[in-house]
Amino acid sequence: xxxxxxxxxxxxxxxQILNFALVLSTxxxxxxxxxxxxxxxxPIVVVLSGSMEPAFQRGDLxxxxxxxKETQVGEIVVYNVRGKDIPIVHRVIRRFGGGSAPLQLLxxxxxxxxxxxxxxxxxQSYLDRSKDVIGSVVGYVPFVGYVTILLSEYPWLKTAMLxxxxxxxxxxxx
Amino acid sequence: MGDSKISPHSLAELKNTTxxxxxxxxxxxxxxxxxxxxxxxxxxxxxxVVIAAATxxxxxxxxxxxxxxxxxxxxxxxxxxxxxxxxxxxxxEKGCVFDGVREGKKISVASKTKKxxxxxxxxxxxxDSGSKQITAPFTxxxxxxxxxxxxxxxxxxxxxxxxxGNADSKNALRDERDEIASPSPEVELTPQGNGTAEAxxxxxxxxxxxxxxxxx
Numbered sequence: 468x469x470x471x472x473x474x475x476x477x478x479x480x481x482x483q484i485l486n487f488a489l490v491l492s493t494x495x496x497x498x499x500x501x502x503x504x505x506x507x508x509x510p511i512v513v514v515l516s517g518s519m520e521p522a523f524q525r526g527d528l529x530x531x532x533x534x535x536k537e538t539q540v541g542e543i544v545v546y547n548v549r550g551k552d553i554p555i556v557h558r559v560i561r562r563f564g565g566g567s568a569p570l571q572l573l574x575x576x577x578x579x580x581x582x583x584x585x586x587x588x589x590x591q592s593y594l595d596r597s598k599d600v601i602g603s604v605v606g607y608v609p610f611v612g613y614v615t616i617l618l619s620e621y622p623w624l625k626t627a628m629l630x631x632x633x634x635x636x637x638x639x640x641x
Numbered sequence: 642m643g644d645s646k647i648s649p650h651s652l653a654e655l656k657n658t659t660x661x662x663x664x665x666x667x668x669x670x671x672x673x674x675x676x677x678x679x680x681x682x683x684x685x686x687x688x689x690v691v692i693a694a695a696t697x698x699x700x701x702x703x704x705x706x707x708x709x710x711x712x713x714x715x716x717x718x719x720x721x722x723x724x725x726x727x728x729x730x731x732x733x734e735k736g737c738v739f740d741g742v743r744e745g746k747k748i749s750v751a752s753k754t755k756k757x758x759x760x761x762x763x764x765x766x767x768x769d770s771g772s773k774q775i776t777a778p779f780t781x782x783x784x785x786x787x788x789x790x791x792x793x794x795x796x797x798x799x800x801x802x803x804x805x806g807n808a809d810s811k812n813a814l815r816d817e818r819d820e821i822a823s824p825s826p827e828v829e830l831t832p833q834g835n836g837t838a839e840a841x842x843x844x845x846x847x848x849x850x851x852x853x854x855x856x857x
Binding site: 476491492506 | 664676680686692693705713723
């Protein structure tokens, strides 16, 4: 197969590499486009824990929207804990401020006994709407995100999948 | 080139190998290749890849908040370039495999295949004889186990395209050439005339069987 690549004219080789690069860059730019559209750094997230059952199960795929920041009590938001980069999906149970004042939120998992003050960073007892929250949940697809959970919990699956994809790319010209 | 073996069941491989051979053949006949179309495509394509790579690097180093505005600009630019890229391939290149000049005469060759149809469709445009489509089954120049045979391929091209025939008179079979490249290309459509059967082996066979069915 590589000998076939060696036979190509330099321009055709460049075109071949371009095809491959365009697949990657288009996927990335679509993701970024969705980010720009929703104004969220991570417009699609996967639920990792059961803390929001029965609303969301592990593996559900959530779509976020981060425009219109007057978040109300009862809305489900995704936030990052300061200093840690793990997104958490929980429901807003109290709000402070809003309007011209900065909006502060208190969240709680539907399936948890207590609110999230324990989860927040040290000394933090409220979320800052504009800094901490990535977006509000506006839609979801059940279960399909389970693939990514499997991939992160069984790392050998990742290796197997990458190997398989590399193989198909190498074996196909078109 | 000559001894590479491909899968005869893959239409993409048949086409790619034939496209490559066509370029080599015409370059060998001293056609001066003009790569402008491909170069423009490469320029547009790589420009968009560079934009995506820069966006990725900026996002990785500075994070989302700091790069928001520029990411929006980059997304729009990428979409525009991608649109231009698609338009260029679809409306300008149209499957072009070779643009070239020989003795001051331009020739442009575009190829395509159709799904589940092992036939090579070639559109040849030249300055003096306009644009015309010629077709031939891949079996004309591929063996059953996937080897490309140059001779019948070159004969087919030289015999059916005036400009190539002029450049390679050795491979241009006079009889066939007069038939295939005759002023009226409807020859193939007329049911009678033994000449058609001679034009290309497999074609003739297919037609023969059809005719016998009609009679029976």
